[in-house]
Amino acid sequence: MTLNWKIGGLALGFVFFLAVLLVKPIGVSTQFVIFDGILWNAVDSSVVTQADDGSYTSTNAYLAKSGGKYAKNIANPLNYSFIFALAMVIGGAASAYLRGGIGTDERNMPAIWRANFGDSVIKRYAVAFAAGFVVLYGARLAGGCTSGHMMSGMMQTALSGYIFTAGAFAAAIPTAIILFRKEA
């Protein structure tokens, strides 16, 4: 089911190359901010505003930073990066469907979690929710995630990519060793 690492690694590397060849390096976590902004601006249309010269800004300092580029993407959701994230969902869904899906047990929780913490879906969902909060808070503080910093960053020999990766594994490896003592 899972691709051999030699084929999978080449395929994954080729997609990262294709992105930088044709457009720009891959990154995902910014789109969580853009989606938040789209929702927020839908409720309160004063959040993102356009000036007379066509530039965008926001009442939120984070959305207004870097010349209002986040504000601009919130006002125009049909932009490359946001559609890219939506296309990932389509590609992931099609790929999983074509290999026959993941089964009911896996839909509820991954095997490694069940082996270590039992069948409670509430417990699993609560941890996944809290982890999502910490991951995206961290990714936004870092200015990127596993895609943008670790993969695209180290591929471009960016200093920031190496700093991020050191931090991510320094926390992730001890956490996983402590949490997952039973093999799935």
Add this chain to the structure above:
Amino acid sequence: MTSILLALIIGGAFGVVLDRTGAANPTLIGKMLNLTNLHLAKTILLAIGTGSVLMFGGQMLGLVDVAHMSVKSAYIGVFVGGLLLGLGWAASGFCPGTSLVGAAAGRKDAWTFIGGGLLGAAAYMATYPGSKDMGLLDKVGGGKVTLGTVPGAKYEGLTMIPGDILGIALGAVFIIVAFMLPERLMKKADVVPAE
């Protein structure tokens, strides 16, 4: 319109490979991070190496536009944020990109991860001025720098080493490490088998 089409093609392909390599399966992420099965680590190392060699090789041949590079800034918050991401990545088995693919495959816990993620991103939007005031966003090592100096790039190099040659050399190192890494580092005895 071209950019939307490219987003659909490249984003779609990225979703497919994340699914097929197992990167969006929390069990495989957990086994990589507790060092009991490094298959996925080999995949990731080979991918970074392949991308690096192709990109810098393409630049040297004049086939890849150097201006397409996008180097992020280095600051203390990159490390702190990395620690936070690592903690949540290990606990859940998801990162921002793979949560989208996991959710697409029907993983309900990936959807709750995304819900938490949207709240976490909103929390950062609210507290951004605070991180700035604390100095977490102050540049280190020159900010947006590459390890070598890439010819024609708008980014400065940390060293004077030609950045494209260094990029290919480091790419080769990633590929070699991918091949040399053992299947597992943690001995079986260290891990209690499941019932």
